Amino acid sequence: MSNKVFELQLTVRDYELDTQGVVNNSVYQNYLEHARHEYLKSIGLNFNELHQNGTDAVVHKIELVYKKPLMGDDRFVVKTYAEQSGNVRFIFYQNIYKLPENELVLEGIVTGVFMKNGRPIRPPQEVIEAIQ
Amino acid sequence: MSNKVFELQLTVRDYELDTQGVVNNSVYQNYLEHARHEYLKSIGLNFNELHQNGTDAVVHKIELVYKKPLMGDDRFVVKTYAEQSGNVRFIFYQNIYKLPENELVLEGIVTGVFMKNGRPIRPPQEVIEAIQ
Amino acid sequence: MSNKVFELQLTVRDYELDTQGVVNNSVYQNYLEHARHEYLKSIGLNFNELHQNGTDAVVHKIELVYKKPLMGDDRFVVKTYAEQSGNVRFIFYQNIYKLPENELVLEGIVTGVFMKNGRPIRPPQEVIEAIQ
Amino acid sequence: MSNKVFELQLTVRDYELDTQGVVNNSVYQNYLEHARHEYLKSIGLNFNELHQNGTDAVVHKIELVYKKPLMGDDRFVVKTYAEQSGNVRFIFYQNIYKLPENELVLEGIVTGVFMKNGRPIRPPQEVIEAIQ
Numbered sequence: 001m002s003n004k005v006f007e008l009q010l011t012v013r014d015y016e017l018d019t020q021g022v023v024n025n026s027v028y029q030n031y032l033e034h035a036r037h038e039y040l041k042s043i044g045l046n047f048n049e050l051h052q053n054g055t056d057a058v059v060h061k062i063e064l065v066y067k068k069p070l071m072g073d074d075r076f077v078v079k080t081y082a083e084q085s086g087n088v089r090f091i092f093y094q095n096i097y098k099l100p101e102n103e104l105v106l107e108g109i110v111t112g113v114f115m116k117n118g119r120p121i122r123p124p125q126e127v128i129e130a131i132q
Numbered sequence: 133m134s135n136k137v138f139e140l141q142l143t144v145r146d147y148e149l150d151t152q153g154v155v156n157n158s159v160y161q162n163y164l165e166h167a168r169h170e171y172l173k174s175i176g177l178n179f180n181e182l183h184q185n186g187t188d189a190v191v192h193k194i195e196l197v198y199k200k201p202l203m204g205d206d207r208f209v210v211k212t213y214a215e216q217s218g219n220v221r222f223i224f225y226q227n228i229y230k231l232p233e234n235e236l237v238l239e240g241i242v243t244g245v246f247m248k249n250g251r252p253i254r255p256p257q258e259v260i261e262a263i264q
Numbered sequence: 265m266s267n268k269v270f271e272l273q274l275t276v277r278d279y280e281l282d283t284q285g286v287v288n289n290s291v292y293q294n295y296l297e298h299a300r301h302e303y304l305k306s307i308g309l310n311f312n313e314l315h316q317n318g319t320d321a322v323v324h325k326i327e328l329v330y331k332k333p334l335m336g337d338d339r340f341v342v343k344t345y346a347e348q349s350g351n352v353r354f355i356f357y358q359n360i361y362k363l364p365e366n367e368l369v370l371e372g373i374v375t376g377v378f379m380k381n382g383r384p385i386r387p388p389q390e391v392i393e394a395i396q
Numbered sequence: 397m398s399n400k401v402f403e404l405q406l407t408v409r410d411y412e413l414d415t416q417g418v419v420n421n422s423v424y425q426n427y428l429e430h431a432r433h434e435y436l437k438s439i440g441l442n443f444n445e446l447h448q449n450g451t452d453a454v455v456h457k458i459e460l461v462y463k464k465p466l467m468g469d470d471r472f473v474v475k476t477y478a479e480q481s482g483n484v485r486f487i488f489y490q491n492i493y494k495l496p497e498n499e500l501v502l503e504g505i506v507t508g509v510f511m512k513n514g515r516p517i518r519p520p521q522e523v524i525e526a527i528q
Contacts (some may be wrong), residue, residue: 013166014179015288019281019336020447021180025455026279026425033421034145041205047146048153048204051416059421063459072180072283073173147420151413151468152315157297157323158411161290183284191289194328204415277430278443285444298409305469311410312417312468336444337437 006039006080009099012070022069029062032094032108035078039092043130054116055124060089061111067104075099082131088120089113090127138171138212141231144202154201161194164226164240167210171224175262186248187256192221193243199236207231214263220252221245222259270303270344273363276334286333293326296358296372299342303356307394318380319388324353325375331368339363346395352384353377354391402435402476405495408466418465425458428490428504431474435488439526450512451520456485457507463500471495478527484516485509486523 010031018024037047040057047057070076081093094108113120114127122128142163150156169179172189179189202208213225226240245252246259254260274295282288301311304321311321334340345357358372377384378391386392406427414420433443436453443453466472477489490504509516510523518524 013162014169015162015165015282015290017180017283018279019283019285019444020452021283024279025429025458026422029422029425030145030147033147037146046205048149048415056416059462061459061461062421063457065457066455073178147414147422149415150411151312151415151417152320153415156411157326158290158293161293165289180283188284191330193330194289194326196326198323198325277426278433279426279429281444294409294411297411301410310469312413337442 004081006035006042008035008038008078008080010034010076010078012072012074012076014072017072020069022071023074025064025066028064028066028096028106028108031076031078031096032062032080032092032110035080035094036092036110036112039080039082040127044126045124050114050124055121056115057112058115059110059112061109063109065107067106068098070096070098070105076105077102082127084123084128084131085111088122090123090131136213138167138174140167140170140210140212142166142208142210144204144206144208146204149204152201154203155206157196157198160196160198160228160238160240163208163210163228164194164212164224164242167212167226168224168242168244171212171214172259176258177256182246182256187253188247189244190247191242191244193241195241197239199238200230202228202230202237208237209234214259216255216260216263217243220254222255222263268345270299270306272299272302272342272344274298274340274342276336276338276340278336281336284333286335287338289328289330292328292330292360292370292372295340295342295360296326296344296356296374299344299358300356300374300376303344303346304391308390309388314378314388319385320379321376322379323374323376325373327373329371331370332362334360334362334369340369341366346391348387348392348395349375352386354387354395400477402431402438404431404434404474404476406430406472406474408468408470408472410468413468416465418467419470421460421462424460424462424492424502424504427472427474427492428458428476428488428506431476431490432488432506432508435476435478436523440522441520446510446520451517452511453508454511455506455508457505459505461503463502464494466492466494466501472501473498478523480519480524480527481507484518486519486527 016027092110096105148159224242228238280291356374360369412423488506492502
């Protein structure tokens with residue numbers, strides 16, 4: 001399996017809007033987290049099962065650039081691409097595009113690490129294979 | 133158009149889980165609100181456009197009976213059925229069932245009213261027609 | 265210790281507002297949950313420690329009547345009063361009042377039960393003593 | 397008035413925890429937003445009033461480094477310091493420390509801009525004076 005972009009289509013829900021009538025800034029992190037977990041599922045890893053078995057995927061750093069706000073009823077796609085970084089870290093590049101015009105909404109870079117017993121570990125084999 | 137049940141299928145997202153590993157109680161209200169707004173869309177009414185034109189759909193009362201918790205990765209369907217109640221109120225009966233077994237997760241009864249300029253008004257014609 | 269009303273003062277945070285400029289309906293459940301957990305702490309019970317020891321406080325039913333919306337920057341108090349109901353259930357009466365005028369915002373009735381190993385149990389002794 | 401650090405003390409609420417038993421990553425953005433809005437209030441600016449008058453404080457970029465997770469019942473302080481950056485942008489440096497030991501939990505850098513009629517404007521005089 002070669003490394004590729006994982007796409008997840010979603011629609012804004014009205015409870016995600018704030019008083020400015022746009023999706024609240026923190027909600028984009030929910031979208032990105034959900035897309036990462038769906039990405040992991042697509043390569044055979046389940047976040048909740050990993051947690052029950054003592055392995056946690058943990059975010060170390062997140063950078064978000066807000067380009068254009070999403071509003072009520074907007075449809076959008078989260079595109080996720082992952083790369084290894086050093087021995088234990090891996091980086092998710094996650095951009096959000098508004099549909100159907102594919103306008104750039106948000107650029108995200110999320111650095112993560114897998115932890116077991118409080119220590120960083122090498123990513124599971126499924127991750128290493130998927131991002132090669 | 134005769135009155136009928138509106139169905140919306142969704143999947144639990146991991147950020148909706150709480151420390152007990154189940155969907156947090158308040159999140160079901162998000163699911164129900166989203167289903168009501170999608171229901172309104174299905175009969176030609178848009179919650180955000182209504183608001184911009186000065187009409188707000190407002191919840192007066194909500195009753196929720198929690199039957200079985202949803203957990204990570206669960207798929208479920210929200211079934212919504214609406215009835216008028218008196219001149220200005222209408223009632224949404226909203227049940228959530230876990231898929232694929234259709235196990236009852238939550239029974240909801242939501243009483244709402246449309247407001248304009250701070251006063252209850254008769255529901256828009258689209259609602260009256262849809263729930264006849 | 266005789267049964268009494270537990271009061272928790274809070275302030276609306278802007279991210280809790282929705283596109284109507286009022287606190288979103290589901291957020292009141294967050295307020296009520298937080299007030300219940302603070303109430304439990306005030307009688308010597310910690311929700312998270314209980315969970316780690318295998319006992320979960322679970323909501324069975326919730327009824328909310330929305331009287332007046334909270335808006336940005338509003339200060340309010342959650343008043344919580346608990347009663348036993350039968351052998352295993354207990355009921356929280358939780359009203360929210362806007363400060364400083366003490367206007368009624370929301371009336372809540374929350375029925376809960378303590379669970380251990382998937383079964384309802386008699387409430388912990390701290391609860392029984394507190395609500396006598 | 398000289399530029400100074402604005403401090404806001406908060407406590408973790410249980411509904412902010414996720415299935416790992418720690419505060420969910422996106423919730424820190426809520427904490428930071430709330431601290432920024434309280435900071436603005438402390439210098440005489442109200443986010444909601446600004447919005448009603450057509451001026452919106454908008455986040456352009458956010459960088460978060462997660463150092464140590466907050467857990468249930470943790471008390472913490474958000475320390476906010478603001479600087480101007482060019483003509484229209486300003487930068488909030490926002491760190492979160494766990495109390496009472498002042499352990500570093502999160503380092504945040506938030507770049508914002510004030511918008512009016514869809515265009516960036518020079519920050520209100522209150523901001524310029526406060527961050528000199």
